[in-house]
Amino acid sequence: MKLRFFACLFAGFLASTAATTIAAKETPLVLKKIGNFFVGGEDKSLAPGSDITVGQMYVEYKIPMGTTKVPVIMVHGCCLSSKSWQETPDGRMGWDEYFVRKGHPTYLADQVGRARSGFDAQVFNEVRAGTRPPADLPRILWADHQFSWRVFRFGPSFGEVWPDGQFPVEHIDQLYKQMIPDLNAQLPAPNPTWTNMGKLAVQLGGAVLMGHSESGFFPARAAMLDSAGIKGLLLTEGSCRTTQSTTALTPADIATLAKIPTLILWGDHVASEDPGTPFGDCKIYTQIMKEAGGDITFTHLPKIGIFGNSHMFMLDKNNLQVADVVLKWIDQHVH
Numbered sequence: 001m002k003l004r005f006f007a008c009l010f011a012g013f014l015a016s017t018a019a020t021t022i023a024a025k026e027t028p029l030v031l032k033k034i035g036n037f038f039v040g041g042e043d044k045s046l047a048p049g050s051d052i053t054v055g056q057m058y059v060e061y062k063i064p065m066g067t068t069k070v071p072v073i074m075v076h077g078c079c080l081s082s083k084s085w086q087e088t089p090d091g092r093m094g095w096d097e098y099f100v101r102k103g104h105p106t107y108l109a110d111q112v113g114r115a116r117s118g119f120d121a122q123v124f125n126e127v128r129a130g131t132r133p134p135a136d137l138p139r140i141l142w143a144d145h146q147f148s149w150r151v152f153r154f155g156p157s158f159g160e161v162w163p164d165g166q167f168p169v170e171h172i173d174q175l176y177k178q179m180i181p182d183l184n185a186q187l188p189a190p191n192p193t194w195t196n197m198g199k200l201a202v203q204l205g206g207a208v209l210m211g212h213s214e215s216g217f218f219p220a221r222a223a224m225l226d227s228a229g230i231k232g233l234l235l236t237e238g239s240c241r242t243t244q245s246t247t248a249l250t251p252a253d254i255a256t257l258a259k260i261p262t263l264i265l266w267g268d269h270v271a272s273e274d275p276g277t278p279f280g281d282c283k284i285y286t287q288i289m290k291e292a293g294g295d296i297t298f299t300h301l302p303k304i305g306i307f308g309n310s311h312m313f314m315l316d317k318n319n320l321q322v323a324d325v326v327l328k329w330i331d332q333h334v335h
Helices: 002-025 095-101 122-129 145-151 169-176 192-203 218-225 251-257 278-291 319-333
Strands: 031-047 050-064 072-075 106-110 207-212 230-236 262-266 296-300
Touching (some): 031 192, 278 296, 296 319
Parallel strands (some): 072 207, 207 230, 230 262
């Protein structure tokens, strides 16, 4: 009994010491500045003497001390907010903090019509008042638990995990709580988020734009509208427009995009790599840019020895290992 007691005590001491060592390695985060602001937006008249602002994009930022590295603008995907880039569901460091610790100012944006960017409620009020028909209501996209599990590739079926899966599914309730109704179907064309991303890059004197999933191609769309401040494009896990798609790239689009260094990043357990799928079209897009002389890199994480990553690799257990792939690419390609 005494031997067992001291063995348990010693094991507890080792666990405590290991935890202390890990905590000690995480030094205090020192910032030059932290804040938030809005980009874009325009005034809209509801009635005489009643005006509102719509189309604005909320941005929060962190600037590290003594940095000269390029800022990174991070935009989230469907049914989510910029929380995607922050602390993980199980409480580990997110990409926002990690990129700052590596010297990059980070700018987290809530898509227009989502979260702190707000949305235009006029049509809803008019339908409720009976001045517009219910058919005028825009579609609102929900990401339920089953949709998230399937589309975010946490496992082969709902409730089942991949043997090598990296997402912390034991804390998935924290991800479910982040889900936000998606009102992108309400937005005018071009999507104000694209315009605001370009404006923000100019405002910062140059930046790398990063999109994910629904916003995976947003950085390229922003560049096609105004590439003046865009130093690099990070297209992660999204659909790529190609010359074969219904919204085909024009020669002018290709010429613009080929001038900007681009990284396309995908995780593991992708269902199909065929043309017509997001993954397949991004491979075609890569070839188009290479033929146009572009500096473009297509990285499929399993091909470089990183396995088990979900669609939400910025939240996976090895999220910082994946972040290092992105950071290394920025250091080598963005000047």
